[in-house]
Amino acid sequence: MPCPPPADHGQNLTQVGHSLGPVARPVSAHVTSEGDGSSLALMDVSDFTVADRIGMDDLLTRYATAIDSLDWELLDAVFTNDARIDYRSSGGIEGSYPEVRRWLAEVLPLFDVTQHLVLNREFDRNNDGVHARSCFLNINRLELEGKPSLFTVGGRYHDRLVNTTDGWRIARRVEHTLWWDIPFLGFPPSHSRWPNHLIVRLSC
Numbered sequence: 745m746p747c748p749p750p751a752d753h754g755q756n757l758t759q760v761g762h763s764l765g766p767v768a769r770p771v772s773a774h775v776t777s778e779g780d781g782s783s784l785a786l787m788d789v790s791d792f793t794v795a796d797r798i799g800m801d802d803l804l805t806r807y808a809t810a811i812d813s814l815d816w817e818l819l820d821a822v823f824t825n826d827a828r829i830d831y832r833s834s835g836g837i838e839g840s841y842p843e844v845r846r847w848l849a850e851v852l853p854l855f856d857v858t859q860h861l862v863l864n865r866e867f868d869r870n871n872d873g874v875h876a877r878s879c880f881l882n883i884n885r886l887e888l889e890g891k892p893s894l895f896t897v898g899g900r901y902h903d904r905l906v907n908t909t910d911g912w913r914i915a916r917r918v919e920h921t922l923w924w925d926i927p928f929l930g931f932p933p934s935h936s937r938w939p940n941h942l943i944v945r946l947s948c
Contacts, residue, residue, distance in 0.1 A: 791869045799912045800867055800905060804878055807914070808860040814852060816845060824906060824913045833921040834897060856892070857885040862901070876903040880919075895926040 792800075803822060810818040823829070823841045830838040837847050852858065864879040882897040904916035 792867065796907070796912070797867070799907075800874075800876060801865060803905070803912045803914065804862045804865055804876065804901075804903075808862050811848070811852065811860050812858050814849075816849060819845060819848075821910070822914055823917075824908065824915045827913070827915050827917070829916075830918045833899070833919055834924075836919075855884050855886045859883045867905075872904075874905040874907070876905055877901070878903075895924065897924045898922050 806818065807822045809815070810822055825841060827841040828839070829841060829844040831844065832838050836851075837844060839847075859882070861881040861883075862878050863881065866877045868875045868877075878901050880897075880899055880901055883894060884897070885892055885894050887893070899919060899921040902918045902920060903914050905912055906915045907913075
């Protein structure tokens with residue numbers, strides 16, 4: 745006996761595929777983090793097209809891929825040429841994209857492996873442009889005295905995004921390190937600022 749056709753609830757697979765179906769619309773709210781004083785207004789999804797959301801999400805993933813693979817040409821497809829980047833909370837530098845790019849190319853090869861996870865991504869459009877906030881978990885491995893050692897860093901990226909002719913790019917990034925765990929250097933787990941001499945010790 746043939747099965748009856750599925751009930752029509754006002755939409756079919758073709759319609760869903762064409763319109764990507766009904767999208768859950770978050771309630772407009774203003775979220776504040778007491779830890780760092782930052783805030784992000786959650787906007788109605790209609791403020792961004794589906795293509796925009798995919799493009800911005802891919803942008804943050806592309807950053808992690810470029811950093812972990814030491815692919816500097818791919819990193820050029822993450823930031824605008826005149827972007828400003830601030831890594832000072834993790835012991836790094838603040839400067840223009842070309843300056844930070846050179847610094848990354850010098851520092852990151854110190855590690856055998858890095859794995860950057862960029863999570864909990866939020867996007868906001870206001871009069872100042874498009875902003876993104878995401879959480880990061882960075883796991884790093886290097887060999888000291890013949891033994892593999894790991895240290896882990898967690899925090900948030902605060903970005904200003906622009907939509908260029910080549911797609912979405914980061915025009916401004918501020919990294920806010922919230923905690924780190926570096927047991928092999930004798931530092932206890934902490935939520936305070938990264939030790940200023942850490943990069944020096946790692947490069948010795």
